[in-house]
Amino acid sequence: xxxxLCAIRRDLHQYPEVAHQxxxxxxxxxxxxxxxxxxxxxxxxxxxxxxxxGRTSEPMLALRADIDALPIQEQSGVEFAxxxxxxxxxxxxxxxxxxxxxxxxxxxxxQNELRRGVRLIFQPAEEGTTGAREMxxxxxxxxxxxxxxxxNYPLLPVGKAAFRVGPLMAASSRFQITxxxxxxxxxxxxxxxxxxxAGAAVVGGLQHLVSRVAHPLEPLVVTVGSFQAGxxxxxxxxxxxxxxxxxxxxxxxxxxxxxxxxxxxxxIAAGYRCQAQVEYTEMMPPVRNDPELTQQARQAxxxxxxxxxxxxxxxVLAAExxxxxxxxxxxxxxxxxxxxxxxxxxxxxxxxxxxxPTGVKTLTAIALELVS
Ligand code: NI
Numbered sequence: 001x002x003x004x005l006c007a008i009r010r011d012l013h014q015y016p017e018v019a020h021q022x023x024x025x026x027x028x029x030x031x032x033x034x035x036x037x038x039x040x041x042x043x044x045x046x047x048x049x050x051x052x053x054g055r056t057s058e059p060m061l062a063l064r065a066d067i068d069a070l071p072i073q074e075q076s077g078v079e080f081a082x083x084x085x086x087x088x089x090x091x092x093x094x095x096x097x098x099x100x101x102x103x104x105x106x107x108x109x110x111q112n113e114l115r116r117g118v119r120l121i122f123q124p125a126e127e128g129t130t131g132a133r134e135m136x137x138x139x140x141x142x143x144x145x146x147x148x149x150x151x152n153y154p155l156l157p158v159g160k161a162a163f164r165v166g167p168l169m170a171a172s173s174r175f176q177i178t179x180x181x182x183x184x185x186x187x188x189x190x191x192x193x194x195x196x197x198a199g200a201a202v203v204g205g206l207q208h209l210v211s212r213v214a215h216p217l218e219p220l221v222v223t224v225g226s227f228q229a230g231x232x233x234x235x236x237x238x239x240x241x242x243x244x245x246x247x248x249x250x251x252x253x254x255x256x257x258x259x260x261x262x263x264x265x266x267x268i269a270a271g272y273r274c275q276a277q278v279e280y281t282e283m284m285p286p287v288r289n290d291p292e293l294t295q296q297a298r299q300a301x302x303x304x305x306x307x308x309x310x311x312x313x314x315x316v317l318a319a320e321x322x323x324x325x326x327x328x329x330x331x332x333x334x335x336x337x338x339x340x341x342x343x344x345x346x347x348x349x350x351x352x353x354x355x356x357p358t359g360v361k362t363l364t365a366i367a368l369e370l371v372s
Contacts (some may be wrong), residue, residue, distance in 0.1 A: 016087045049142075193273040
């Protein structure tokens with residue numbers, strides 16, 4: 001009665017659920033684990049946790065999969081496309097979930113090889129960026145010594161994996177800037193203080209934090225993702241509002257950017273007879289891989305996939321709440337090739353389903369290497 005991984009994945013794909021709504025998904029996970037003779041338990045409402053005991057009570061290895069989907073209308077054209085309008089597994093978390101279920105099956109069959117136990121974490125709300133925090137608060141890392149997770153990587157073909165010691169994904173923060181000027185008639189700029197012109201200058205000025213203020217060898221992204229101002233063609237508005245995000249690997253740089261942003265936006269706005277108010281909120285720490293754990297995991301992947309198929313992981317400046325687990329225990333997060341052509345969060349996102357058996361094989365080997 002082996003699990004049909006492809007069927008499980010396609011079922012999850014057809015019924016995607018966004019962050020905090022993963023009730024059906026959690027049910028599928030629980031039922032599947034129960035058919036393996038395991039005892040899953042709910043955590044943080046829509047999360048599922050399940051222990052596979054080892055021979056000793058030593059602190060366990062945790063394996064984490066995220067389970068949530070995105071508010072995107074699917075345009076992949078696959079026959080098992082989402083049946084929920086406006087919701088799609090466009091980041092492949094259905095694949096992560098299925099792989100971890102497959103690993104559960106393998107580890108149950110080889111349970112006598114486990115010296116330490118393995119805890120399977122099916123985490124909700126990764127895209128909401130609060131799932132890991134809620135699971136940790138609920139005690140998911142109690143008696144856990146280390147954690148491993150993976151993300152499918154469309155830029156790598158199936159059969160390949162990539163690892164990296166140190167920072168892999170970015171620290172993030174978000175900001176909101178309110179420019180306040182003086183409204184008036186569009187034909188009388190001299191009687192007004194135009195927050196749109198000031199705001200446009202601030203958008204440009206913020207890019208100079210990247211090119212002129214930060215160290216040139218430190219990766220840094222400052223993106224203004226939203227700029228809202230004005231209500232009519234012939235009115236100079238009173239205020240302009242922008243929102244955006246900062247990404248980098250260094251938490252020190254991230255803190256500094258908040259300070260620089262306040263100074264820069266304030267000074268630029270003042271030059272246009274406006275004021276800038278900056279709210280800067282630090283969000284996710286960076287995903288930073290533990291050297292020893294990552295070396296061990298990499299070696300296990302090489303044994304399964306072959307040396308030529310295991311490379312150095314490309315860094316990305318997306319954020320991942322796997323980072324929060326790594327604030328508590330050493331962790332390793334790696335890329336598993338899933339074949340493209342579309343990258344994460346694209347409405348036509350697909351994977352080569354060979355990633356399922358490959359992922360199970362690779363993650364099982366890593367788990368056995370770490371707990372045997
Ligand atoms: Ni993702």
